[in-house]
Amino acid sequence: GNSVTQMEGPVTLSEEAFLTINCTYTATGYPSLFWYVQYPGEGLQLLLKATKADDKGSNKGFEATYRKETTSFHLEKGSVQVSDSAVYFCALRAYNQGGKLIFGQGTELSVKP
């Protein structure tokens, strides 16, 4: 079946450090891929997305590239800020599955000043 696996957290970084959160997926066909973010006390928000192989999604300094050959969609940011502290979820939407998203388990990021 379709699934998403993320690196386990929590991830603790100092401000201005480089961030990578790994995400790999299993899916039939060609899914769309997403990163959602959940800030403390808030609902899930879309961070970025990619709908086909080699697409790069980007937003707020975050980037992720859809790699079909490695079935990966790793999230990166060159210089994190304290305000980036949140839980990050990788998700996929498989073709012809009613639009529902399948999520990974989430990775908590804590950025220290």
Add this chain to the structure above:
Amino acid sequence: DTGVSQNPRHKITKRGQNVTFRCDPISEHNRLYWYRQTLGQGPEFLTYFQNEAQLEKSRLLSDRFSAERPKGSFSTLEIQRTEQGDSAMYLCASSETRPGELFFGEGSRLTVL
């Protein structure tokens, strides 16, 4: 538009009682999704509606769970005879018919004592 709204935000109940959660989606969105999220896990799909039709139900949705969207606008999720294992955050999301982004509410947290 104020986004996806969920009520109540937090419900504490005793084992065996029934509870109902309400979700008001973004007004022009035809699709509505329910998810469950437990601590340290990603959201798990429960069910979704296209207008008033319930098109898919997860195996997670036991017979004690029922969801409705009677007029294709708001939706309710009822849990009968609650069990301690039902304690979780229940998330609602909505999207357009050709889904791009799912917009999530802030969730309804259920605590079963």
